[in-house]
Amino acid sequence: MNIALVAHDSKKELMIQFCTAYCGILSQNKLCATGTTGRVVSIATGLKITRYLSGSQGGGQQISARIAYNEIDLLLFFRDPLVDRSKEVDDIEMLRLCDMHNIPVATNIATAEVLIHGLERGDLDWRNIVHEKSSF
Numbered sequence: 001m002n003i004a005l006v007a008h009d010s011k012k013e014l015m016i017q018f019c020t021a022y023c024g025i026l027s028q029n030k031l032c033a034t035g036t037t038g039r040v041v042s043i044a045t046g047l048k049i050t051r052y053l054s055g056s057q058g059g060g061q062q063i064s065a066r067i068a069y070n071e072i073d074l075l076l077f078f079r080d081p082l083v084d085r086s087k088e089v090d091d092i093e094m095l096r097l098c099d100m101h102n103i104p105v106a107t108n109i110a111t112a113e114v115l116i117h118g119l120e121r122g123d124l125d126w127r128n129i130v131h132e133k134s135s136f
Helices: 009-021 035-045 059-068 089-100 109-120
Strands: 001-005 030-033 047-050 074-078
Touching: 001 009, 001 035, 001 059, 009 035, 009 074, 009 109, 030 059, 030 089, 047 074, 047 089, 074 089, 074 109
Parallel strands: 001 030, 001 074, 030 047
Antiparallel strands: none
């Protein structure tokens, strides 16, 4: 599975903790992330992560493009619900694209844990028939 990791600044530590806890499952998949999130998670966990630009420089848009081409199977996007709404346009577009392409998405740790356990059980294997696998 191709899994994208995105975290607002105030949620990066939570993403590190999540990825540390589920390192075994995540390491069996292809991971990509926005620049800063990818860097801090990779340093903390040792996971191999393809890094795009940081979110403020267009990394979210790069991941959105992968979503638009149906090349992402799961999005873990730890959002800060208190972030300035005027800066949320790219975030909403990313979520809209996930809805369009039936890509499972978690915007908080509770949903992320449900999805990661589902991934481990094989509940998301249906994504393998949705599209040809592409590599990062």
